[in-house]
Amino acid sequence: MNPFATATEIAAAVRDGRTSASAVIDACLTRIERLNPALNAFTAVTAERARARAAALDAGAKTGPLAGVPFAVKNLIDIAGLPTLAGSKINRDHPPAAADSPLVTRLEAAGAILVGALNMGEYAYDFTGENAHEGPSRNPHDLMRMSGGSSGGSGSAVGGGLVPLALGSDTNGSIRVPSSFCGLFGLKPTYGRLTRAGSFPFVSSLDHLGPLALSVADLALSYDAMQGYDRHDPGCADRPVDLVSGGLESGIGGLRIVSAGGYFRAGASPEALAALDGIAAALGVTETVTIPEAQRARSAAYIITTTEGAALHLDRLRTRPDDFDPDVRDRLIAGALVPAAALVQAQKFRRWFCQQMLRLFDRVDAILAPATPCVAPLIGQKTFVLDGKEMPLRPNIGIYTQPISFIGLPVVAVPVATASGLPIGVQVITAPWREDMALRIARHLEAGGAARTLQPDL
Amino acid sequence: MDDAALDAWIEAATAALGIAVKPEWRQAIRTHLAISLGHAETVLAAELSDHLDPAPVFRA
Numbered sequence: 001m002n003p004f005a006t007a008t009e010i011a012a013a014v015r016d017g018r019t020s021a022s023a024v025i026d027a028c029l030t031r032i033e034r035l036n037p038a039l040n041a042f043t044a045v046t047a048e049r050a051r052a053r054a055a056a057l058d059a060g061a062k063t064g065p066l067a068g069v070p071f072a073v074k075n076l077i078d079i080a081g082l083p084t085l086a087g088s089k090i091n092r093d094h095p096p097a098a099a100d101s102p103l104v105t106r107l108e109a110a111g112a113i114l115v116g117a118l119n120m121g122e123y124a125y126d127f128t129g130e131n132a133h134e135g136p137s138r139n140p141h142d143l144m145r146m147s148g149g150s151s152g153g154s155g156s157a158v159g160g161g162l163v164p165l166a167l168g169s170d171t172n173g174s175i176r177v178p179s180s181f182c183g184l185f186g187l188k189p190t191y192g193r194l195t196r197a198g199s200f201p202f203v204s205s206l207d208h209l210g211p212l213a214l215s216v217a218d219l220a221l222s223y224d225a226m227q228g229y230d231r232h233d234p235g236c237a238d239r240p241v242d243l244v245s246g247g248l249e250s251g252i253g254g255l256r257i258v259s260a261g262g263y264f265r266a267g268a269s270p271e272a273l274a275a276l277d278g279i280a281a282a283l284g285v286t287e288t289v290t291i292p293e294a295q296r297a298r299s300a301a302y303i304i305t306t307t308e309g310a311a312l313h314l315d316r317l318r319t320r321p322d323d324f325d326p327d328v329r330d331r332l333i334a335g336a337l338v339p340a341a342a343l344v345q346a347q348k349f350r351r352w353f354c355q356q357m358l359r360l361f362d363r364v365d366a367i368l369a370p371a372t373p374c375v376a377p378l379i380g381q382k383t384f385v386l387d388g389k390e391m392p393l394r395p396n397i398g399i400y401t402q403p404i405s406f407i408g409l410p411v412v413a414v415p416v417a418t419a420s421g422l423p424i425g426v427q428v429i430t431a432p433w434r435e436d437m438a439l440r441i442a443r444h445l446e447a448g449g450a451a452r453t454l455q456p457d458l
Numbered sequence: 459m460d461d462a463a464l465d466a467w468i469e470a471a472t473a474a475l476g477i478a479v480k481p482e483w484r485q486a487i488r489t490h491l492a493i494s495l496g497h498a499e500t501v502l503a504a505e506l507s508d509h510l511d512p513a514p515v516f517r518a
Binding site for chain 1: 513
């Protein structure tokens with residue numbers, strides 16, 4: 001089977017008997033063994049478990065929307081029997097997780113088969129995919145470039161055709177940035193939609209989990225399988241499941257789609273602007289809107305992140321500072337020194353900004369914005385030029401994603417090919433709980449060819 | 459805020475928090491603190507109602 005076969009295609013082949021789950025898993029594990037030394041996407045491969053599950057599936061009814069589909073998870077998501085590293089050296093000392101996270105359990109209940117844990121930036125505080133302890137996960141389209149972070153291994157593994165589906169987390173852009181750099185479809189659902197139980201936190205106010213995949217249908221299938229209230233995550237909303245797969249082909253007729261201007265164009269590279277404008281043209285979008293106070297929303301997200309993150313890790317900063325990735329440690333220490341008044345004001349501003357955006361969604365259904373200001377930078381690069389000024393890279397890759405996750409809006413990142421041969425992403429942003437609409441628009445773009453994944457020759 | 463003021467802040471606040479900062483970390487911490495305080499200034503400049511509730515546990 002083509003290593004870039006989608007989850008939808010694999011599951012159909014397994015259900016129809018054209019292949020077996022065991023054959024799929026064997027091919028997947030062989031490809032991981034061959035390519036992971038270069039991509040550095042995986043930190044653990046659960047081969048024995050995967051083979052056992054595949055054999056059980058083959059011996060049974062071979063049903064399920066994700067029957068026989070290999071998947072892997074960012075290593076902040078619990079896998080029974082493994083310590084949940086969250087990209088750190090310190091967590092290697094933690095006891096192994098006693099159980100799988102609910103999202104892993106739900107995907108496996110749909111027939112998917114876990115094959116391992118994925119590399120990530122330490123404690124999810126990066127946009128680069130770099131990691132001082134494991135080495136960087138690498139971009140499958142150019143191994144010298146960043147995979148994006150913090151779900152870097154997720155981007156690298158799916159982009160390289162090692163697995164068709166991976167889970168990541170997104171606090172400020174950590175699903176959307178690697179989706180952009182690695183040329184994938186990524187879904188950051190509404191804040192509170194998918195349970196975060198059984199995952200290592202970063203910023204509880206902002207943390208989301210979600211899938212990265214090779215197709216919109218794969219995002220929808222996995223998202224449908226993972227929905228459902230979970231009282232073990234206080235942030236999880238008690239809402240009915242809203243299945244989206246069946247409505248993907250409904251088209252975009254009647255949808256009011258606009259493009260974000262102002263803040264969301266300032267600083268964008270020519271590639272990012274061309275991708276945004278190409279997607280807008282493919283959707284027939286003519287209106288540009290200004291999102292009010294987007295810069296301040298980004299600043300508020302930054303403050304919540306750095307202060308909550310610092311508070312989470314304060315004891316570790318006191319007792320084991322030398323065991324941190326220095327790039328993460330120094331940012332967290334700075335975050336511990338920010339006045340508390342700024343955090344409270346940021347949370348108040350979050351309420352105000354959400355109210356303004358809900359008003360905007362009274363008259364529009366979806367907003368387009370760049371996912372990243374540029375294509376994937378080189379690994380090790382510390383600065384880049386943003387809006388004519390040289391700026392630190394690590395804190396600023398997420399300038400266009402941060403204001404959106406700040407108020408938990410659902411987003412599908414769609415991949416666009418650029419003239420450089422590297423991909424870049426565009427965000428399709430909708431009102432809270434309207435993942436269905438964002439996915440429909442993404443599917444329309446995929447079906448028309450405006451958004452597409454690239455298959456690197458590895 | 460100049461570098462000396464930032465360094466004084468770092469020294470006093472990390473001592474209060476019990477974080478032992480090595481000299482070679484100082485420059486990066488100062489850079490990140492300056493960025494964070496810039497964002498804090500932007501946030502604190504917002505004119506918001508006294509009655510606006512903070513939204514740390516957020517329901518969209």
